[in-house]
Amino acid sequence: MKPAAKKFELKPPQILVLGFAAIILIGSILLSLPVASASGQPTPFLDALFTATSATCVTGLVVVDTGTHWSVFGQIVIILLIQVGGLGFMTMATLFAFVLKKRISLKERLILQEAMNQGSMEGIVRLIRKVIRYSLTIEAIAAVIFSIRWSFDLGVSRGIYYGIFHAISFFNNAGFDLFGSVTGKFSSLTAYADDWVINLVSMMLIILGGLGFVVISDLIEFKTVKKLSLHSKVVLSATGILIGVGTIVIFVFELTNMKTLGPLSWSGKFLASLFQSVSPRTAGANSVDIAGLRQATQFFIIILMFIGASPGSTGGGIKTTTFTTLVGAIVAMIRGKEDIVLFHYRLGKDRILKAITLTMIALFLVIFVTMLLSTTEDHSFLMILFEVTSAFGTVGLSMGLTPDLTEFGKVMIALTMFAGRLGPLTLAYALGPKAEKELYRYPEGKITIG
Template sequence: MKNFKDNLNPSKILVLGFVIIIIVGAILLSLPIATEDGKGLAFLDALFTSTSATCVTGLVVVDTGDTFSMFGEIVILILIQLGGIGFMTFATFLFTILGKKISLKERLLLKEAFNASSTSGIVKLVKRILVFALLTEGIGALILGIRFSFEMPIGQAIYYGIFHSISLFNNAGFDLMGDFRGLTGYVNDPTVVLTVCMLIVIGGLGFIVINELYEYRETRKVSLHTKVVLLTTVILILGATIFIYLFEYGNDKTLGPLSVVEKGLAALFHGVTPRTAGANTLSMGELTHATLFLTIFLMFIGGGSGSTAGGIKVTTFAVLMATVLSQLKGKQDVVLFKRRIVIDTILKVLTVVISGIMVVVIVTFLLSITEKGHEFIMYLFEATSAFGTVGLSIGLTPELSAIGRILIIITMFIGRLGPLTLGFAIANRKKQEGFQHPKGNIMIG
């Protein structure tokens, strides 16, 4: 037992922790008390839902609002919170309340969970993260609760406000509106659209970024990481909003019937939600292929490192683009904000991107075999949504076979933890070799 514990590095503990939470959640969701009809959910469906909630994805094989009782919905909400902010965040907070000292191994685990550069000040950061998350979710719940109170009883409105605020801040995308319709009823509602966009963006920036912005009053400086995250996020949101507005402007089934301002709100919402919240105010199945392809691109990128979002992350995308531009310009160094990016970071970026592409390609290929009778873009969309832990679907999820559901479960798990984390959990970290092989040249291009 001691040897087993000694072999558990931070990456392995994170993987094991997520597995335990998913299994416990699946067992609870399969209980009769968890469903409206009192019959319980088939275990595979419960496992799918538990994985989707813990990995803050939002893909569902059964409608959340129509299928689950309040007990089941609360279980889902707890899984979302644990998966989004991180079970180690809550454990650390509990340990500090009980006066327990946080060990070095636990600090290393927190560093791994939040993708921090060092363990210095990590416990203080975790406390601040939890307070900030609960405060942001509380504000979102208040605004949404007040808005929902105009069309439903106050008790239900408060509950809906809390559920959707937690779900969307954690970029999960679960909703209680019923009939798989998402937030389509609020496509032209500025209160709901702007509040949800705020929750998604803040949750997807990354807790390191949020902490640096909070401390800016004192430090008057931000790191290269924060600058890259903020700039890339703004560019992606603005670019996506403009393109979606143009692609869907004349589509009578999406933006067509809306006014100019409402078109802008709907385009903004769909420009934000693929990174990686999974909520929707437009019918996903009615979007043009151009918009669907753009959505796939955004889902693959995702949000910020150490955030509630998934994908390869905006910093990965930014460094990749900077590397390509540097090579095209014939420059030796990759530079962002007058800072040279070291080769180890570039190699890690290439590993993450290629690993992500391989996962999406393999899952898309397998889905095209197991789930027949659909357009190819549906398989690609579903695989990317699962890998990016987005939760958007154009109708394939509820129709998945048992094998298809297992494939998506595995993909969501890989997407949430990241290919690198899973790889490090399975294998040891790279070791310095005592020799170097001779150099070799290969023709490229």
């Protein structure tokens, strides 16, 4: 290969960024067509771009109601974008390669490794096969249950359509829903706040989609190997603790709030609290009015959205493993220990530095966008912070700001969703110069901390 050709060769992170951007552009063009809207009128390109970005980045923030604004064609475009965006365009490309019996090249394996956030290429194609098989199986089972349940309310054909759409949307942690045409615009699952079937299936989809495919694979193979990897142990422990603590906090804060849990039965209060604890893990669906929550609850949900799901999943945020590493560092420092130990394993310094770097970049991004929008959007600071964090965590929960955003606000939120889906470090690697090995090290210095 010529040196000039090598100079312009794209790195895996750059291919991921360009790939997602291309999918968003194609989706935007399709959604801006007259046939994509229920009225038959073309949708403004910026609104189409925002929706395509939200769908591809599996977020769920919308400037127009999905159930009433888009035609069946537009809704199908959205759900295809969600499926491609959730599993990753490289995973979908690999699926076609499997169908066509095409060999996966070394470069493609490197891109898959980056896309799935894996430490090595070993077993990456085998993992992709599992991702595709597990995803389609889980979505199919949930679609059948949803279809049966909603057939009683909406009729058989509409119930099946809604079942398939929401199974894909919720498993990919997208949060898009079609109930605007049934229970009112932007209503999400508020009409089913005390429906055990809808809530339990939705939560299982959200949790499974947010655990990550490596963890799902470990759980399925547990009967055979009788052991879980450290990664799976950390993810499952952190997920369980965050959901449990979140349920208790939301239940206590909202118990007497007549705008949210107040009117529900005791079982409904518990179910709604549990659902609102699961949903901020990047799902975006809600069974109570988010704008009606108390400010303390809204701020607590911001924290949950910032933490997000787990690595290698369909969700965003800084990830549960990053959060656990930071908590481990705090505990180790307080106890005077040099190492962070999780489940009798010591974490390497590179894992700790990566966790700190990722968290700081994410924090700066959320703060920067929030400050910008505070000058352009005529809404409260908490409302703006909530929306920006929701966009970064690819959550999709909203206090009602998104439909009222200015054009500048829509662009900033769209860029935040894009950064959140790809991950701050992936973007930094894609946009930054190629790392070169240092030929020397500076002498160690000491500064006073704290």
